Amino acid sequence: MILNHGVRGSVPTYNVDTSYYGGSTPCVEIITNEAQVIFDCGTGFSKVNFSNDLPSIIIISHFHHDHIQGIPFNKTLSEKSKKIFISTALFNKDKLKQTLTNYFSPPYFPINYFNEFNNINFVDFKDLETSFKKFNFKSFKLNHPGDAFGYSLIINNNKFCYLLDNEFYDNQLSSLKDFCEGSNSVIWDGMYTENEIKTKKGWGHSSIEQGLKFAEKLDLNNLIISHHSPDRTDQQINDLIKKYSNYQIQFASENKSLKIWTE
Ligand SMILES: [Zn+2]
Numbered sequence: 001m002i003l004n005h006g007v008r009g010s011v012p013t014y015n016v017d018t019s020y021y022g023g024s025t026p027c028v029e030i031i032t033n034e035a036q037v038i039f040d041c042g043t044g045f046s047k048v049n050f051s052n053d054l055p056s057i058i059i060i061s062h063f064h065h066d067h068i069q070g071i072p073f074n075k076t077l078s079e080k081s082k083k084i085f086i087s088t089a090l091f092n093k094d095k096l097k098q099t100l101t102n103y104f105s106p107p108y109f110p111i112n113y114f115n116e117f118n119n120i121n122f123v124d125f126k127d128l129e130t131s132f133k134k135f136n137f138k139s140f141k142l143n144h145p146g147d148a149f150g151y152s153l154i155i156n157n158n159k160f161c162y163l164l165d166n167e168f169y170d171n172q173l174s175s176l177k178d179f180c181e182g183s184n185s186v187i188w189d190g191m192y193t194e195n196e197i198k199t200k201k202g203w204g205h206s207s208i209e210q211g212l213k214f215a216e217k218l219d220l221n222n223l224i225i226s227h228h229s230p231d232r233t234d235q236q237i238n239d240l241i242k243k244y245s246n247y248q249i250q251f252a253s254e255n256k257s258l259k260i261w262t263e
């Protein structure tokens, strides 16, 4: 099951025009019988429920504000009995710990958050599979200022890909297609429309239409557009759904779970 806790790019956007699809910044939770796996910790991360017996794995694409700013606002994360694993392909575990510790301490944050409790284990990405043998995690270097990594997760022959944030170019097609081959679902950075992206070269994001073309090439049944522009209203998304009704496409919506696994 996929839970989209945060679907909005760049900045939280809470107003009457965005309330249906949601205004929290990126956070996606995959729940299987084996574990809960969380991709990114934007403001949507405050809604992840860690009060369960499942092992919890957090994987971070990169460290732009919109992908980490929710970490200290999850009330169940700090339950001392729970072991949480956190990792990224962008940094090793020491740099990961250092980066998050610096970010969530003065002068950016009132307290040194990571000194307050010790149930978070920082793990090198290559070591995740040692701890979670039933999972197959892979990473893919995306095209984004300062770099970001996309991920694939295979469990019980189900494959899921997470590709935020990425500026797609045609020269990325063949390697990205190989990376996503056989996926049940792909989350795609659809920050812009094909018109908007013309003036956004170098900002590190893709268009919805690039996602549609990619899904066709991949023969993918379930393309999930996310990282919606902060300016994108519910009405505009509904219009895009009508416009592209011939395609297998969904627009990520907060608190709406998607059942994609056959366990
Ligand atoms: Zn972002």
Ligand SMILES: [Zn+2]
Residues within 6 Å of the ligand: 062, 064, 144, 148, 165, 204
């Ligand atoms: Zn970014």
